[in-house]
Structure formats: C-alpha cells, structure tokens
Amino acid sequence: MSQEPETTQGIASDEYDRVEPPIGWDGQTLQEMLDESEQLLEDTGRYHGRERLEMKEDEPFQYERMFSRLRGALVNARETALHISASAIVREIGELAFQLYTPEGDCIATSTGIIVHVHTGSLAIKYMIEEGYEHGRTIQPGDIFCNNDNDLGNVHTADVHTLIPIFYDDELIAWADGVTHEVDIGGSTRGHDQLASTTRYEDGLYATCEKIGENDEVYQDWRDRAERGTRTPMFWDLDEKCRVAGAHMIREALTDLVDEVGVERYKEFTREAIEEGRQTLESRVQERLFPGTYRDASFMPVPFKEEGWNPVSQKNMLNHLPVEMEVGGDGGLSLDMTGASPPGPHPYNCAEGSMQGGLWVSLTQCLLHDGKVNDGSYFAVDANFPEGSVVNPQDPSLSYHTAWGSIMPTYQAVWKNISRAFFARGFREEVNTGYSESGDTMSGGGFNEVTDEYFPIAPFDLSCQGMGASASRDGLDYAYTMWNPETDMGDIEEWELIEQGLPFLSRHIKPNTAGHGKYRGGSGWETLRVVDRSYDMSLYKHVRPGVTNSTSGMHGGYPQATNYSVRVHNTDLEEQFEDAEYPISDKVPGDLEEDVDGDVVRTERGIYFPTTFENHDLVYYHMGGGPGYGDPLDRPFDLLKEDLEKEIYTPDVVESVYGVVGDLDEEEREFEIDHDATEERREEIREQRREESQSVRSFIDEERDRLVDRDLSDPARRMYSGVFDRGDDWSDEFREFWDLPENFEINME
Template identity: 20%
Template sequence: MTTNITKQRKLDPITFEVLRRSFEYTCERMSQVLQKASFSPIIYDMVDYSNAIFDPDINLIGQTANCPVHIAAMHFSARASIRKFPIEELGVDDVIVLNDPYDGGTHTPDVTMTMPVFYDGALLGFAVSRAHWTDVGGGFDTHLAGEGLRLPPSLLYKGGKPNKELISVIKNNTRTPQYIEGDIQAQLGALRAARDEFARLAEKYGPDVVRQGMREVLDYTQEMTKEAIKQIPDGVYEATDYVDSDGFSNEPVRLQVRLTVKGDSIDVDFKGSDPMTVGPINSPYANTASAVYYSLKFFLNPEAPANAGMYRQIHLTIPENTWLNPHWPAPTLGCTTVSSSKIAAAIWMALAKAIPDKIVAPTCSDANWYVASATDPDTGELHVFTDLPAGGWGGTPTHDGMHVTMDPLGNCQNLPAEIAELLFPIRFNAFEMRTDSAGAGRFRGGVGVHVEVEFIGRGEMIWMECSRTREGSPGVNGGMHSARQRQLRKTRDGQLQTIGGLDDDGTWHPQMLGGVQFKPGESFVFESTGGGGWGDPLTRDPELVAQDVREDIVSKKQAENVYGVVLTDTLTLDLLATNAKRIELSNHRNSKSVLR
C-alpha cells in the first residue's frame, strides 16, 4: 500500500523494516525472559503478562501479543511513573513499580515495572513489563483498600540495586510471598533484555536513526488505520451490553456505546452508561481505553504494527463517575477480566450494524477468573491458586467460532491440571467440552467447558468473577445466544448446588463470588459458555449439524429444535424430514414476529 507517509519517509525501506521488526522482536525477547524466569504458575504457565517498549515521549512502539487489555493501559502506567519520577532524576537501571488503579494501574494484581533506557547518556526510550501476580493480599470487597496492597509509583531499583524495604513490605502483604522476589527479578530481566536490544540497535544504526524509526512506525500505523476506517461506512452505530451484577445487587450493570464513523476517524462515546458500582467491576479510564483499542484493532487492519499510531484516529468520551471511569475508592478487581470484555462485546455488536459481512459474534466475553485457597490436610499449609477457564468465541462470516479459547482480552491459558495437582492440594475431576453451550447460527459459536476442581482439604473461593449467567453470549446477523454460565458446589455425596447464576428452579444468584467455603472432598464446578452464533441457524449446512451431533458439540434435540435438522437413530441425516422441519420452524418464527 502506498501512503502519504511512505512518500515522506526519511529512512530507506529496508532500514525501516529492519527497525520495525526489531521493535517487535525486542518485546518478544522480553516475554521469553519473563516466562522462563518467573516463579508464579499464572505467569510461566498461564501467560498472564505483557511487555512493551515506548519512545522517549512514552508512545507505544512495540508489544508482544500477550494480554491485549494490558497494552494500551501500560502507557498510563509509564506516564504516571515518570510524573512521579521525572526523567531528569532517573539513571541507568532505575526501575519504577506501581499497581494503583487510580494512578496508572487497572486492578491491583497487575503490577507494572517501568525502566528508562539510555544510550550515551541520552534517553532512547522506555521498557515496560506488566505481570499478573498470583496474590496481593486482597479479595472481594466494596472498597479499593480491601483488594490488597496498592502501590503508587515507587522506586523499586536504583542503579540496579533493589529497594529491599519495599520488597519486604510487598512480601508482607501477600498470601504467596514465595513467588514475589522471583517474579520481580523475572520482570527486571525482561526490562534488561529490552535495554540490551535497544543498545544493539543504537550501536548499529545510531540513536538518531532509531528514534526516527520510532516516529515513522507510528506514522505508518496511523496511515494504515486511516485507510481501514475509510472502509467502514460513515454513520452512527450503537449497542449495549451488561455485566450480570456487581455482586452486591441483583441488577445488571449496563454500558452504552455509540460509534461515530466519519471519514478516517472514529469517535467512541459511552454516555448513558451506568454510574459507579458498589462491587468490584469498576473500570478505570486506562482499562476502558485499552478495551476500546484492542476491540477495534480486530477490524482496523490487524496486520498493521501494533503501536500508538492507531490511537490517533480514535477519540474517546468516557463520562466521569460512571463504572467505566470511576474514582477512588471504587473497587476495580474485575475490571480487566469482566468489564473490558463487555466493552469489547458492545463495540463488536455496534460494528455489526456497520460491517455485518466482516464482524465476529461476541465471545463468552469473560476471563472467568478465580482465585482460591486450599489447605493441605496433612500439614495445614495454606496454598493459593488461580485459573481462567475459557469459553467459546463467536461465529464468523465464514467459520464457526473457536472452542474453549481465552477471551480477546488476553492470550492466556488455563492452569494445567498436572501442574495444579503437583503444586496444590486439589484434584481436577473434569475438564470437558460442554455440549449445547455454543450459540446456534449459520456459523455457530465455539463451545465452553465443564470444569470440576475438588478440594482435598478445606477450600475457599476467595474471588471469582464471571457474567453471561442471565442469557449467554449474543449472536449477530440472526445468530442466537449461547447457553448460560453457571457456578456450582458439588457436595461429597454428589449433589449439585448453584452458587452463582440461574438455578434449576429459575432462581438467579449473583455471579460475583467471594469468601465461599468448601469442605474437604467438596468440589467447585464451573460451566462456561460458548460464543454467539453468526447468521440464521436454519441456513446452516445440515451435514455440518449432523457432524456436530456426532462430536457432542450439539445434542440431537438441539439439532432438531433449533437447526431444524432431523437425524436417524444412527445419527445420519434425514434430508426429507429436515426440509419439512425447517419450513415448520421458519413459519413458527414468522408467526411469532407478526404477533409481536
């Protein structure tokens, strides 16, 4: 693609491409170091971290494809760090740490470390590493103070020497002190890997050329984003979504989004969204902004380099004192996992009205993140573990959705059962795909999962957030909702009790959990949902439905009642009966719409 910026470049194309790819490689090397050196399973196995580099003005230059919800938020962290510690006061190997949701952070477990990088005494850029620590001492609460240790921008390393007093304070405020120093050193290693890569580039090309490459890669992404926005018809597109509750009320918490596309820019407006909540789903500005950017990135030239050049064409209006732009001391623990995913889902549903032939149906729209404790019955030792049981993605214009895949907010993985049983006094009794959990459609959603974790000793669900317990994931273009999510307790005699979501008798229980106790031998059961469907399920290829039934993705009953596909006892397709059933269902739907 030839753009205006291509014509205005000062760097030759080869040097530009080498630098562009080097910025990306620098972040990849940071992540390799962090994952290999970290002590926490949530980092080395579940990949809940992100690494990025920034130019001297703290504009995002490069990133790894780890947790998209972290990335745009990280420049708020870096800028807050430099406001507290001006660059004139910082030297080589100085590192600033923070996790304060109202001073550059998002939720307290995400801890961000920022290090300036110098070359020949001049600032070349910044290396930034964010990792989700297993525990910072908090839990389910109505006040930010109850969510654990809150670090304002603080100097963690000076000239490469650790602030031992600060590290001691951090270790005294966590249930998992055994991980802290190892994870800190792993993040430090990631920052130093970026420092070394910066130095190699500066030695080869000179610092001025490296800085010019940063400017040009930002402009390049901006131009590619402009061209992508021009492909979306001008207009105003609106949608709503909601979190099922904040855990302290039975009322849904709604967001309203309005996308105004005009020429080569998009205005994103959240006026009309609900006020701040009592419970911990409030999303600080940095988190909301990041959710907007990553949700739009899917449809604004995803091949463009991922950097701050994209942000220039997206303008945000996020009213203060709403749950999408709260103020202290509103709790924020679920902001990155539940709130950001609802923002993304609403934006995707709004885009479905603008580009229906390109949009993807919403995912399960949640990380379903939980933190639990388990006591060893032999030693009495308390262990803390965490997991992210994924759901399905929505159907696309050309393919079915992916099964049991982390929501777009992150590229994280679930906690492997083998690792969990090795480290903690728990037992995984089930981890299996959930039949009929996907939203039906011409291209159905992917399915969710059924998980059962048994506590060998006493257990506690310290915290769990999820949503989609009222009606599942919405479909687009005639696609249908997925199944509902649900949280349950399985007693020692095998009885199931709903503790979050819709009970069998129709009673709904708040889905934000905290302080839920489990006796030895009892299990926590979670049923995640699939993605929404794309297109009318009556237009799905009948043979594909039959194949889904054979693979236990769809039940024989749903095949007939939703897809209109009739199968014999041997699960082969009865085409004549299918045609008749589809006509019957179509007529029934049309009559219902007339009655409405």
C-alpha cells in the first residue's frame, strides 16, 4: 500500500498510496462492522458475542503482555507529547489523554490523564462512520481529523480531539485519539470555560469531525483558521502538534506490535479486551454493591438574574439532576435521569456523550480501579439520559461550553448512590461522600503593557479541591479533582510566566470549607492576586456550587461550604508599593478593607461575568472543600485538635458545630480543650436538636402545604415548571408521592 521509504510493514513515513473502500476487516465497510458489533451485543449481551475469553484463558501471559504494551504506549505518548505543549494546563496539570479505538470506534485502552474522554472519541468515530466518511471524502492512511463538537463526541468546547486512522496492509485496524484542554477556544468572551454563552454561535471555534490534514501534515487552511479563530494561536498550534505527535507515536507502537504478533491475533485480542472490561464491571458490581434501587438528586444553580448579559439569561435558574440507579444481583447496573430539567439559555447544557464520559470517569475511580479501562464498562451499564433534557438536549444550537456545570453535580448523586450500595454490602473505606466541584478560579485575559502581547488567564490550580470523606477516614485536603485524579496545582511560577499580568500575593488553606462530620471532608484553599502592568484586562469568575449546595454529606455529615466572590477596584496599592510596603495580611479576604483602600465588591453568588480590571485591582478566589460523613458530635477530640492547629476550622465553628470548647494559641498553633465546657456545650447542642426536630410525617405535611400554596422561590418554581412541562414519569410519581391532583402544575405566573 505504501511508497518508499518504508519504516514498518504497512506504514510509510512520507507519503501514502490511496486505499479504496471498503477499509474494514475482511472486506467489510466500517458501517457493516459497526452494525455487526451492535447486533451481536444486542443478541448476546456480550461484546462481539464473545462467550469465552479464549486468548486470556489459554495464553494469559501473551494476552496481558499485549494489553500492557498498548497501555504503555498510550501512557508513553502522553508523557512525551505533553512536553511539546506550551500551555501550563497541558504541561503542568496534564490535561490531555490518548485513547486507542477499534475501527468501529470502541475504546480498547486509554492513557492516564483526563480519562473522562474514553467514550467521547468513540462517538466522534461512529459519527464519521454513520455519515459515510469512508465513501465520501474518504478515510486514508496519514489522514488527520479533528472534533470538539460536544453534540457529536466531546465533553465541552475547550476540549479538542485529534484522531488519526491506523492502517495495516490496506485495512483500518484502529484509531488513535489525543485530546487536550485549550487555554482559549475563541468565542464571545475570553477564556476556556465561558460563562456568558447562551447559544452555539457564541461558543467559539468548532470542528465537527473535520478532516484537517493528510499525509501526516495538517492543512495550511486549517492552521490559518485556527490561528485566526482563537486568541492564543501559539498555544493552540503547540497543543495540536502535541496531539498529532502522540497519536503518531501510538501508531508506530501499534504497528510494531502487530508486526510481532500478527494482525489476526491482534484483532481477536481487541475484542476480548473490551469484553473483559464489560465482564469486570459486572463482577465488581456483583461482589461490591448491594442489590437494590438507589435514588439521589443534585441541583445546579444558575444565578444569572443580576449577571446575565443576554436578556434571555437574566433570571435565576435551578437545574434538577435526579439519579436513580438499579443494582442487580447478577451484576447489572442501570442509571436513569428521568426528571432532569430542560436545557436553557446558559453554557451548562450537556450532550449524552459528555454524560457518558462523566459516568465512565466516576465508575473508573469507584469500581474499576483494578480492572482494564476501556469501553467495556460502557457496554455494561444501561444509562438513560432523557432526550430533550439538560443532560441530552439533542439540539446543536445550544451552548455546551461549560457542560461540567451539569456533569459534576450529577455525579455527586451517582457517587452517593454507589457509596450507599458499598455501605450496605459492608464496605466502609470505599464509601465516598462526593467532592468539591471545581469551578474556574478565574478566566479571561489582557495585554502586557511592555510588549503589547495578549496573555490568557486560565489557572488550573482549580484541580486541587477537597475530596469527600469516607465512612472510615477524612477526605483529602486540597488534592483532588473528579475529572482528572492525577493532577496537582502546578507551580505558581508557571502560571505567572503565562498569565503575565496577574501575579500572586498570597495562597493559604481556606478555613471552614470542609464539610463537617465524624469524618470531615477535605479542605479547600484561597489565593489573592493583583493586576499588574497590564491593560484591557477582562476577568470573570466561575464556581460550583454557588448560592446552594448541589450535594449533601452522608449519614449525618454536612455538605461543604458554598462559595462567594470578592474583588477590589480602584485600590491605593500603587502608593503602598512605592513605600515598599507589603500591605496584604495572611488572612484574606476578611481583612482587605483594613489593608487596602478601594471599592470592595462582594457577592454571595460566587460568580461574576466578564469585568474590566485595572492595574492594582485585587482578585480573590478560593477552592471548595468536600462533604463530610457521620455526626459531627462523634468526631474524636484529637482530630478536632489537629483541625484547629492546622487551620482547617476556626474555634468558633468547632464550638458551634462540634461542641468543642477550648483555647487556641494563635502564635504557637496549639489548642487546649476545656473538657467540662465541651461536655456542657455538647449537651446544649443535643437539647437544641431535640427541640427543633420533627417527625417525618409532620415534615411531609408541611412541605405538601408549601407545594399546594406554591410557596417556592422563583428558581425552584422555574425548575418544577420546566420538569412538569416535560411530562415524563417523574412528574406523575411526584404528584402521587405528595398526594396532589393529577393536573397539578407549578408555573411562573
């Protein structure tokens, strides 16, 4: 098939001969391969109908060696390619991943990194197959494709995929996919997780499964389009080279493997590996989760009434994200989101593929951490994301820019359902109450006064949040994120090198962010930055949760703290800096008014839309904590003493919530408990609980009266109205539970 010079069988380094369709296995088209695969799964319940994993059972060493080589090639490609990127998001945080897919688009293996993408690339490949790419523009050796269309196979717009087909002797044997998170994607405002978008037409640069190159070279017109379509063309160009280089490394490694083991053995291996992934999830469910039906709900606040730019978004909204999970005794697992809110004029709309990615990254951490990571787990779960809802709009005209605004709250409910199933089976360490939802610390950009060059503001230290507690230990402090569990904060110096006009003034543990409980959630942190030597600086703050909690603790534990925002304009810092003073105390933001003269803007919404900042303005943000587990009054004294001495909590909060009284030596960071006063305070809390508690029956009666009277906040009324308008089974069950008339509605009139 290839011309000289030939490097390995079926692969050339410079130029490729054209391959005529069909390009699938054994003379099949890709559509025929996809149809056959889907039919066999439907008929047998097994991937490609594999009843027995013959290679795994008969040649276990060879089988495991093949998987290890492919997995190693993917990880090696990631670890090597990230050094091509100039973006700290990719290089420092590792916001990239590589996947290997079958010709019909099923993931065989994935690298480390943003593992949420194991199935998103699959959807893009299947879209190309079903749209006839094989016979239209064709799929050829050396071709390069790009996709970031969320409705076809992606998570959110800033994630960009590069896909290359891998041929062997005129047959397509695999696809390699690399994905990175971009610093900027164009769009109506600066930044990578836009807040102001209400439609697709504000989201920025879209590539809809587009062929962007051939003969291993990216088309010049695509390079020009990308350069002119984003605000940070250098980062875009190097990220694209990073993805292409990694995919080509995977192609070379795979071809070497097939040269060694033979193409037929490789083909059989891929189908067994995916079926093993499916079987592994079933076995983990069967052995670790207690059978039954589990329900929970999360909520995503959209407080745009005072912030929204577009008139259609100027209202406070609340998205309903209910989750019902069925755990079968035979290892079956289903997820149903019937009752989810309709889509809306905000960037939190989320495609079905994105929701599948969130499910996959959650199950990988909860159940599949000791199994093969591929699309097998996708085939083992029956998921329903209702069409026409915010988690599956089926409308490409909507904005999907920040789909994480639906993904992360939803999987709080999923994690709690799984944790209850763990607990019921007798597992305690595996329980996890959830996580802090990583809102963007800050996004935007500005221009350097000296060079007149544009620089982005996109710090990804948001990847270090508080993790939820388990039923046997505290959550991790400022060291976790749901979507990429291997990240860290990165170096401040790296962020300042790229974000030239926003140096750091301070960074601290954020007290009282961790959810309370017998075992507390992980703590968050806070930072203060100053605008410096810049002009035309525009920044916005994006956070989840904001005005409400999207999750709760478990078994008496508290949710984590909600967020807020603080910024200071028109400060006197220029004069203070001239006097060689360092005015900012180590306690922010509470003392800002004492340290700095200026216009302090505080909001409990936690968010603000793009706002102009001038030199010496101050920007404050903080990361959240995780939810807690168990009754706070059961927390051991030695752990509370440690919490106070490490500034996880302040004495007033510990006394109010945990009933522990004592004296804290601020200078020495030593806390001495007053045991008599503590016993008295705890009895006061118990008595207060007895006085304020009520029976379940009286609570239900009171809440029913509120529903009948429509005594609800506008966001809650809008939420119920949207769900009822969808007219699904959830609405009928809601009316039945609350003993309401069949025609009962809640609307905004």
